[in-house]
Amino acid sequence: xxxxxxxxxxxxxxxxxxxxxxxxxxxxxxxxxxxxxxxxxxxxxxxxxxxxxxxxxxxxxxxxxxxxxxxxxxxxxxxxxxxxxxxxxxxxxxxxxxxxxxxxxxxxxxxxxxxxxxxxxxxxxxxxxxxxxxxxxxxxxxxxxxxxxxxxxxxxxxxxxxxxxxxxxxxxxxxxxxxxxxxxxxxxxxxxxxxxxxxxxxxxxxxxxxxxxxxxxxxxxxxxxxxxxxxxxxxxxxxxxxxxxxxxxxxxxxxxxxxxxxxxxxxxxxxxxxxxxxxx
Amino acid sequence: xxxxxxxxxxxxxxxxxxxxxxxxxxxxxxxxxxxxxxxxxxxxxxxxxxxxxxxxxxxxxxxxxxxxxxxxxxxxxxxxxxxxxxxxxxxxxxxxxxxxxxxxxxxxxxxxxxxxxxxxxxxxxxxxxxxxxxxxxxxxxxxxxxxxxxxxxxxxxxxxxxxxxxxxxxxxxxxxxxxxxxxxxxxxxxxxxxxxxxxxxxxxxxxxxxxxxxxxxxxxxxxxxxxxxxxxxxxxxxxxxxxxxxxxxxxxxxxxxxxxxxxxxxxxxxxxxxxxxxxxxxxxxxxxxxxxxxxxxxxxxxxxxxxxxxxxxxxxxxxxxxxxxxxxxxxxxxxxxxxxxxxxxxxxxxxxxxxxxxxxxxxxxxxxxxxxxxxxxxxxxxxxxxxxxx
Numbered sequence: 001x002x003x004x005x006x007x008x009x010x011x012x013x014x015x016x017x018x019x020x021x022x023x024x025x026x027x028x029x030x031x032x033x034x035x036x037x038x039x040x041x042x043x044x045x046x047x048x049x050x051x052x053x054x055x056x057x058x059x060x061x062x063x064x065x066x067x068x069x070x071x072x073x074x075x076x077x078x079x080x081x082x083x084x085x086x087x088x089x090x091x092x093x094x095x096x097x098x099x100x101x102x103x104x105x106x107x108x109x110x111x112x113x114x115x116x117x118x119x120x121x122x123x124x125x126x127x128x129x130x131x132x133x134x135x136x137x138x139x140x141x142x143x144x145x146x147x148x149x150x151x152x153x154x155x156x157x158x159x160x161x162x163x164x165x166x167x168x169x170x171x172x173x174x175x176x177x178x179x180x181x182x183x184x185x186x187x188x189x190x191x192x193x194x195x196x197x198x199x200x201x202x203x204x205x206x207x208x209x210x211x212x213x214x215x216x217x218x219x220x221x222x223x224x225x226x227x228x229x230x231x232x233x234x235x236x237x238x239x240x241x242x243x244x245x246x247x248x249x250x251x252x253x254x255x256x257x258x259x260x261x262x263x264x265x266x267x268x269x270x271x272x273x274x275x276x277x278x279x280x
Numbered sequence: 281x282x283x284x285x286x287x288x289x290x291x292x293x294x295x296x297x298x299x300x301x302x303x304x305x306x307x308x309x310x311x312x313x314x315x316x317x318x319x320x321x322x323x324x325x326x327x328x329x330x331x332x333x334x335x336x337x338x339x340x341x342x343x344x345x346x347x348x349x350x351x352x353x354x355x356x357x358x359x360x361x362x363x364x365x366x367x368x369x370x371x372x373x374x375x376x377x378x379x380x381x382x383x384x385x386x387x388x389x390x391x392x393x394x395x396x397x398x399x400x401x402x403x404x405x406x407x408x409x410x411x412x413x414x415x416x417x418x419x420x421x422x423x424x425x426x427x428x429x430x431x432x433x434x435x436x437x438x439x440x441x442x443x444x445x446x447x448x449x450x451x452x453x454x455x456x457x458x459x460x461x462x463x464x465x466x467x468x469x470x471x472x473x474x475x476x477x478x479x480x481x482x483x484x485x486x487x488x489x490x491x492x493x494x495x496x497x498x499x500x501x502x503x504x505x506x507x508x509x510x511x512x513x514x515x516x517x518x519x520x521x522x523x524x525x526x527x528x529x530x531x532x533x534x535x536x537x538x539x540x541x542x543x544x545x546x547x548x549x550x551x552x553x554x555x556x557x558x559x560x561x562x563x564x565x566x567x568x569x570x571x572x573x574x575x576x577x578x579x580x581x582x583x584x585x586x587x588x589x590x591x592x593x594x595x596x597x598x599x600x601x602x603x604x605x606x607x608x609x610x611x612x613x614x615x616x617x618x619x620x621x622x623x624x625x626x627x628x629x630x631x632x633x634x635x636x637x638x639x640x641x642x643x644x645x646x647x648x649x650x651x652x653x654x655x656x657x658x659x660x661x662x663x664x665x666x667x668x669x670x
Contacts, residue, residue, distance in 0.1 A: 072352070073514035078344060081349050090505065092506070
C-alpha cells in the first residue's frame with residue numbers, strides 16, 4: 001500500500017475552506033473516526049464523486065458536511081432508508097452511512113435491521129458514545145445500566161442494546177466493533193466494511209467526555225480513552241476469561257464476515273430474467 | 281382528445297391503475313412503498329411493471345422509510361414516487377417536509393380514507409385536505425392536485441411529476457377510496473401529445489455549482505449524486521450551496537424562496553373547472569369525487585329552472601382564491617359539499633371574506649354540506665339543501 005502524507009489526504013477529502021472549524025466538543029472521538037474514514041477511503045482509492053455519505057441527526061451525523069463527497073444529512077433515524085434509495089437507484093455508487101447509537105438503534109432501529117436483512121450494499125459506521133450528545137445528554141439504548149444521564153438522574157434502569165448482536169441477529173454480513181482508542185484497528189475495519197459486498201456495520205465505541213463523561217465522573221478524555229484500552233478487549237482474549245472477569249468487559253474484533261447474495265445484485269438479476277422472458 | 285383506434289382502445293380501468301399507468305407514462309424510475317388500503321393496487325401494479333422497464337421497485341419497512349427512500353433515489357437522479365393513505369400519509373409528513381426543504385422532486389399519492397386514526401379503511405373521505413397543506417411542521421408551501429375521474433387521475437399523475445420536476449418540490453396527488461377503486465371506461469391520451477418535464481441539469485463547472493441557485497424565477501438546475509457535482513443536502517436551514525447556516529439573512533432567503541417559487545407561478549399551478557357558471561345566481565364549490573355529485577345536482581337544478589353553477593378545483597393547493605373571487609363575486613349563495621367537517625368551507629370563507637363587504641354578507645351565504653361517516657354525498661342531498669336555503 002502506498003503511503004500518502006496525511007495532509008494530502010485531508011486536503012483532498014475534507015471541505016477545508018468551507019466548513020471548518022467543526023461543531024464537536026474538545027475531547028470528542030468523532031474527529032478520530034472522521035480521520036479513519038477518509039484514510040480508509042483513500043486506501044481503497046474511491047473517487048469522491050462516486051461516493052456518498054449519508055447521516056441522520058446527532059453529533060456523529062454532522063460528519064457529512066465536512067467531507068467532500070456527495071453528502072446527505074437527513075432526518076433523525078432515517079439515514080439508512082435514504083441511503084437505500086440512493087443505492088437502489090444508482091448501485092454503482094459507494095454509499096456509506098455515518099450514524100450514532102440513538103440514531104441507529106432507537107429511532108432508526110427498524111431501518112437498521114431491515115437493511116441488514118436485505119443485505120443491501122451499504123456500509124454503516126456507527127459511533128457509539130452511549131448518550132444523546134446533541135440534545136444535551138439524555139440516555140440512549142446503549143447507556144450502561146446504572147449510569148447517569150440528564151433523563152436518568154437516579155441512574156439508568158434500562159438494559160443495554162448490544163449493537164453487534166443486533167446486527168448479527170438481523171443478518172448483516174459484516175459485523176465488527178472497535179474503539180476510537182484502537183484507531184488503526186478501527187480504520188482497518190472501516191476499510192474492510194467499505195469494500196465488503198453486502199450490508200456491513202462497524203461499531204466504534206467513542207468518548208464523550210463533555211457530557212457522558214462529566215455526568216458519570218469518567219474524568220478527562222484521556223481517562224476515557226484509557227478505560228477503552230482496558231475494558232474493550234479482543235474477542236479471543238474475552239473468550240478466555242471467566243464469567244466473573246467478563247463483567248464490564250466488551251469484545252472488539254470482527255464478529256462476522258461472510259458472503260451472501262446482495263440486494264441490488266439480486267434486483268439486477270430479476271430485471272435481466274424478466275427481460276429474457278419478454279424476448280421469448 | 282385522443283382518437284379511438286386499435287392501438288389506442290377504450291379500456292375499463294380503475295383509478296389506482298390509472299395512477300400507476302400515469303406514473304409510468306411520466307417516466308417513473310423508482311417506487312418505494314408500504315402496503316395500505318386503499319392505495320395498495322398502485323404498488324402492486326408498479327412492482328410488476330417497473331422491473332420490466334429496468335427500473336426499480338422496493339417495498340420498505342414502513343411509510344417513513346418509503347418517503348426517505350424516494351427522496352434518496354430522487355437525489356440520485358430518479359423520478360420517484362410513493363403511494364399511501366391516511367395513517368401512512370401522517371407518518372410521511374416529516375419526510376415530505378424534508379423534500380420541500382431540500383427542494384428534492386418527488387410525488388406522493390394519498391388515497392384518502394375515513395379518519396382520524398385507523399378510521400374507515402375501505403370508505404372514502406376528504407379529510408386530508410388540510411393535512412396536505414399544513415401537515416408538516418414549519419411553513420412549507422404545497423402543491424396538491426385532486427382529480428375527479430379515472431382519466432383525470434392519469435392526467436394529473438403526469439402533471440404531478442411535471443410540477444415536481446419543474447419546481448423541485450414534493451407534489452401530493454390526492455384521491456379518495458371511491459375514485460381509487462372505481463372503474464370507468466377511459467381512452468388514454470396519446471403520449472406523443474403529452475408534455476413531459478425533466479429536471480434541468482447544470483452545465484456549469486462543478487466548482488461553480490450552487491444547489492439552490494438564486495434566480496428571479498425560483499427555478500434552478502439540480503445535479504444528481506454521482507454526476508460529478510459534489511454537494512451537500514441537509515434539512516437544516518441552508519445557504520445557496522446547501523451548507524447549514526444559522527444566519528438569519530441566509531435563512532430568510534431560503535424561506536422566501538420556498539414560498540415564492542409557488543406564489544410566483546400561481547397562473548401555471550392553479551387549474552380549476554367552471555361548469556354552468558355564466559349566469560349562475562348560486563354556486564357549488566366541490567372537489568374530487570364530491571364534484572361529480574355536484575355536477576349532477578347542477579344539471580338537475582338547471583332543469584327545474586334554478587341558475588346554479590359549479591367551480592371545481594383541480595389544484596387544491598395553492599388555493600384558487602382569485603378564481604373564487606372572480607366567479608363568486610355576484611353569486612348569492614355558495615354551497616360547499618365535502619366529506620369532512622369543513623376544510624374547504626373555511627378556505628372559501630377566507631377567500632371571499634375580503635370581497636363580500638359587511639353589508640352584502642347579510643344577504644350572501646356560504647352553506648356547508650358535510651358528511652364524514654364514510655358515505656358519499658348524493659346529488660339529491662345537495663338539491664334538497666338548496667331547496668331548504670331558498
